[in-house]
Amino acid sequence: MKRQSIKIVLAVMALGFLLTACNNLEKKGGDSSALEEIKGEEVAVLTDAPNVPPPITRKHATRVIVNLEVIEKEMEMMDGVKYNFWTFGGSVPGKFIRVREGDFVEFHLKNNPNNKLPHNIDLHAVTGQGGGAAATFTAPGHETQFSFTALNPGLYIYHCATAPVGMHIANGMYGLILVEPKEGLPKVDKEFYVCQGDFYTKGAYGEGGLQQFNMDKALKEQPDYVVFNGKVGALTGDKALKAKVGETVRLFVGNGGPNLISSFHVIGEIFDNVYPEGGSALNHNVQTTLVPAGGSAITEFKCDVPATLILVDHSIFRAFNKGALGMLTVEGAENKSIYSGQQDDRIYQPEGGASQSMPEVVAAPAKPLTKDERLTQGKALYASTCQACHQADGKGIEGAFPTLAGSDYFASDPNKAIRAVTHGLSGKITVNGKVFDGVMPKQTLSDGQIASIITYVLNSFGNKGGEVNASDVAKQRKK
Numbered sequence: 001m002k003r004q005s006i007k008i009v010l011a012v013m014a015l016g017f018l019l020t021a022c023n024n025l026e027k028k029g030g031d032s033s034a035l036e037e038i039k040g041e042e043v044a045v046l047t048d049a050p051n052v053p054p055p056i057t058r059k060h061a062t063r064v065i066v067n068l069e070v071i072e073k074e075m076e077m078m079d080g081v082k083y084n085f086w087t088f089g090g091s092v093p094g095k096f097i098r099v100r101e102g103d104f105v106e107f108h109l110k111n112n113p114n115n116k117l118p119h120n121i122d123l124h125a126v127t128g129q130g131g132g133a134a135a136t137f138t139a140p141g142h143e144t145q146f147s148f149t150a151l152n153p154g155l156y157i158y159h160c161a162t163a164p165v166g167m168h169i170a171n172g173m174y175g176l177i178l179v180e181p182k183e184g185l186p187k188v189d190k191e192f193y194v195c196q197g198d199f200y201t202k203g204a205y206g207e208g209g210l211q212q213f214n215m216d217k218a219l220k221e222q223p224d225y226v227v228f229n230g231k232v233g234a235l236t237g238d239k240a241l242k243a244k245v246g247e248t249v250r251l252f253v254g255n256g257g258p259n260l261i262s263s264f265h266v267i268g269e270i271f272d273n274v275y276p277e278g279g280s281a282l283n284h285n286v287q288t289t290l291v292p293a294g295g296s297a298i299t300e301f302k303c304d305v306p307a308t309l310i311l312v313d314h315s316i317f318r319a320f321n322k323g324a325l326g327m328l329t330v331e332g333a334e335n336k337s338i339y340s341g342q343q344d345d346r347i348y349q350p351e352g353g354a355s356q357s358m359p360e361v362v363a364a365p366a367k368p369l370t371k372d373e374r375l376t377q378g379k380a381l382y383a384s385t386c387q388a389c390h391q392a393d394g395k396g397i398e399g400a401f402p403t404l405a406g407s408d409y410f411a412s413d414p415n416k417a418i419r420a421v422t423h424g425l426s427g428k429i430t431v432n433g434k435v436f437d438g439v440m441p442k443q444t445l446s447d448g449q450i451a452s453i454i455t456y457v458l459n460s461f462g463n464k465g466g467e468v469n470a471s472d473v474a475k476q477r478k479k
C-alpha cells in the first residue's frame with residue numbers, strides 16, 4: 001500500500017515537471033507542435049542595404065516565396081579599389097528578407113549562368129539540416145528549392161556555406177533575414193539595414209586596382225578592410241543615413257564576419273533599446289553592443305538633437321583606418337538644454353607653470369627670440385602638438401594626414417601654414433597632388449609658439465627655410 005502511494009506521488013510530480021517544462025518552451029517560441037494555419041501566398045519583397053522591407057501587418061501565417069539570385073561581380077571596396085565580390089542579389093550585404101513568425105517559406109536559390117562557382121545558403125533562421133545548405137547546393141545556371149517554417153522570431157544572418165566556407169563569406173556572401181514576432185515589432189519612424197564584414201586583399205588598405213582575396217591574411221584574421229555595407233564610405237557623405245529630430249530609428253545590425261566580432265557603437269547617441277544578438281531579450285540604455293561574427297543585434301534610439309552620428313566598430317582602428325565608419329545625419333531644431341555645443345574656448349594656463357612655458361603671453365614685452373631659439377622651441381612644440389598626426393619626419397600618414405615635408409600647400413606662402421594652425425583646417429585640400437578631406441582641429445597656442453613651430457617646419461623635413469615672427473601670426477589670426 002505504502003509503496004503504491006509513493007509511486008503515485010512521484011508520477012504526479014514528474015507530470016507536473018513535464019508540464020512546466022513545456023510551458024516554458026512555448027514562451028520562448030520555437031514550438032513546432034502547434035504550427036499556425038497557412039493562409040494565402042505572397043512573394044517576399046527583398047531590399048538592398050541600407051533599405052529594409054516594410055513591416056509585416058498580416059495577422060496570420062502565409063506561404064512566402066523568396067527568390068534570391070547569386071551574382072559574382074566586380075565592384076568597388078573603396079573608391080579606386082576593385083574586388084571580385086560574390087553576392088546574394090548583386091550587392092554586399094545580400095538582400096534583406098523579412099518574414100513573420102509561423103510563415104512557411106518557399107526558398108528558391110538561383111545561381112546566375114555567368115558565375116564560375118557553385119554556391120548554397122545557410123539561413124540561421126532555419127530549423128533543419130545545415131540551415132538549408134545541402135538542400136540549396138546550386139551549380140551555375142541552376143535553381144534549387146527547399147522550404148521551412150520560421151519557428152523562432154529574431155534577426156538572423158544567412159551566408160553561403162560552400163567550401164571553402166570562409167572564402168565564400170569573405171567575398172561578401174551574407175545578409176540578414178528578419179523573422180518578425182507574431183505581434184510585430186513596435187512601430188518606429190525609420191528602419192535601416194547595416195551589416196559589417198571584414199575583407200582580406202593582396203595589397204594593403206587603399207592599394208588601388210583589382211585586388212585578389214588573400215587566404216593567408218584571412219587565416220591570420222588580419223583584415224585590410226572592415227566595412228559597413230560592403231564598401232568604405234557606403235554610409236558617409238551624401239550616402240549617410242538620414243533622420244529628423246524627434247524620430248525614432250531602428251538599426252538592424254548584422255555581422256557577416258568571417259572573423260571579427262563587432263563592438264557596434266554610434267558616436268553621439270545612446271541606444272534606448274537593444275535586442276542583444278537579435279533575440280527576444282530587451283536591454284536598455286546601452287552604449288556599445290557586441291555583434292558576433294555570424295550574428296546580429298537590433299538597436300533603437302530616439303533622435304533628440306541635430307547631429308552627425310557616427311556608426312563605428314569601436315575597436316577603433318577598424319573605424320578610422322580600415323573603413324568601419326558610417327554616418328546618420330539628424331536634422332532639425334537644436335535643443336540647447338540637451339546639448340549646448342561649445343560654449344567657450346580660452347587659453348588655459350595652470351598657475352605657476354604658465355610663465356615658463358608661454359613667455360610671450362606674459363604682459364612684460366619679452367625679448368624677441370633668435371632664430372636658433374625659435375627652432376629649439378619649435379622642435380619641442382612640434383613634438384608635443386603636431387607630431388601625433390603629421391609624424392616625426394613630417395611626412396604624415398597616407399590618406400589621413402598630409403605631409404609637411406616639401407608640401408606645395410604652403411611652399412610659396414607660409415601664411416597658409418600659419419592659418420592652418422590658428423584657424424584649423426577642414427574640407428578638401430590637395431597636397432602634392434594628393435587629395436585630403438580631413439579635419440585638423442584649431443590649435444590653442446600663443447602667437448610666439450606658433451611662430452616657433454612654423455619656423456621649425458619651414459627649416460626641417462627638407463623644406464626651403466624661412467622665419468616667422470609672433471607679429472606675422474597675430475596678423476593671420478585676424479584673417
Ligand SMILES: [Cu+2]
Binds near residue numbers: 086119120160162
Ligand atoms: Cu558561395
